[in-house]
Amino acid sequence: MPELVDLRAVEHAYRTKAGPVPALGPLDLRVAAGEFVVVVGPSGSGKSTLLRVLAGFERPSTGDITLLGHPPVPGRDVGVVFQQPRLFPWRTVAGNIGAALRWADVPKPNRPARTAELLSSVGLGDLGTRRIWEISGGQQQRVAIARALAAQPRLLLMDEPFAALDALTRERLQEDVRSLAEGDRAVVFVTHSVDEAVFLGTRIIVLTDRPGRIALDLPIDLPRHAVPADELRGSPQYAALRGEVAAAVRATVS
Numbered sequence: 001m002p003e004l005v006d007l008r009a010v011e012h013a014y015r016t017k018a019g020p021v022p023a024l025g026p027l028d029l030r031v032a033a034g035e036f037v038v039v040v041g042p043s044g045s046g047k048s049t050l051l052r053v054l055a056g057f058e059r060p061s062t063g064d065i066t067l068l069g070h071p072p073v074p075g076r077d078v079g080v081v082f083q084q085p086r087l088f089p090w091r092t093v094a095g096n097i098g099a100a101l102r103w104a105d106v107p108k109p110n111r112p113a114r115t116a117e118l119l120s121s122v123g124l125g126d127l128g129t130r131r132i133w134e135i136s137g138g139q140q141q142r143v144a145i146a147r148a149l150a151a152q153p154r155l156l157l158m159d160e161p162f163a164a165l166d167a168l169t170r171e172r173l174q175e176d177v178r179s180l181a182e183g184d185r186a187v188v189f190v191t192h193s194v195d196e197a198v199f200l201g202t203r204i205i206v207l208t209d210r211p212g213r214i215a216l217d218l219p220i221d222l223p224r225h226a227v228p229a230d231e232l233r234g235s236p237q238y239a240a241l242r243g244e245v246a247a248a249v250r251a252t253v254s
């Protein structure tokens with residue numbers, strides 16, 4: 001069985017008029033189903049570049065990347081959620097999901113039931129008929145998550161999806177997305193927040209300053225179901241992990 005994500009000696013440099021800009025690597029990374037990998041690192045360290053390479057939007061300058069044994073094809077095995085939801089504002093909530101199901105080649109008769117299932121999985125079961133401009137920023141981001149899950153991707157990539165949201169909405173969404181990496185799916189999630197990384201991740205990767213290489217690859221074994229979120233955030237184990245990751249991030253810029 002091929003690894004879900006397998007990066008070997010991957011490097012990426014952007015081509016610019018002034019010459020190549022090395023952004024990432026060399027980097028080796030394997031991610032298995034069920035992992036929730038959170039990537040942190042200084043600004044410009046290549047976090048978004050890593051996601052773009054994983055999504056198949058950028059081909060690495062050198063090295064090999066495979067998803068389930070083949071090179072990534074944008075929109076096939078991978079769902080992507082960005083900082084801004086990027087929805088069709090003139091369509092309804094259900095219409096946005098329906099469009100994603102059409103792109104995913106889900107037969108028309110199956111779309112209404114699948115739309116209802118996806119919206120209920122992100123807690124928006126009763127908002128299907130609203131227009132996008134009639135719902136809150138947090139709800140829009142929930143629609144974006146449901147849309148990214150429409151094609152049942154094995155890999156979900158999330159690039160600072162909660163950065164523009166207020167603290168309370170952000171915490172609620174964090175609690176909900178924690179379970180997205182269960183079963184045969186994996187998540188790779190980029191954030192600037194060490195707190196968010198420790199809460200969400202089963203594993204945290206800290207990138208060095210540009211070009212981003214792996215400075216720390218830390219498994220997180222905090223309980224994921226048994227303990228209420230508030231209790232977990234207040235635990236000494238959580239504080240210790242937060243301290244360890246924050247120190248690793250500080251070391252990348254010193």
Ligand SMILES: Nc1ncnc2c1ncn2[C@@H]1O[C@H](COP(=O)(O)OP(=O)(O)OP(=O)(O)O)[C@@H](O)[C@H]1O
Pocket residue numbers: 014015016021022023041042043044045046047048049050210
């Ligand atoms: N299209 C591009 N052309 C040239 N250089 C680019 C391009 N996109 C990104 N870069 C450069 O590559 C480096 C890595 O960028 P990237 O966006 O991956 O970093 P990041 O860690 O996600 O940053 P941030 O935390 O600020 O969002 C940066 O130095 C950036 O300026």
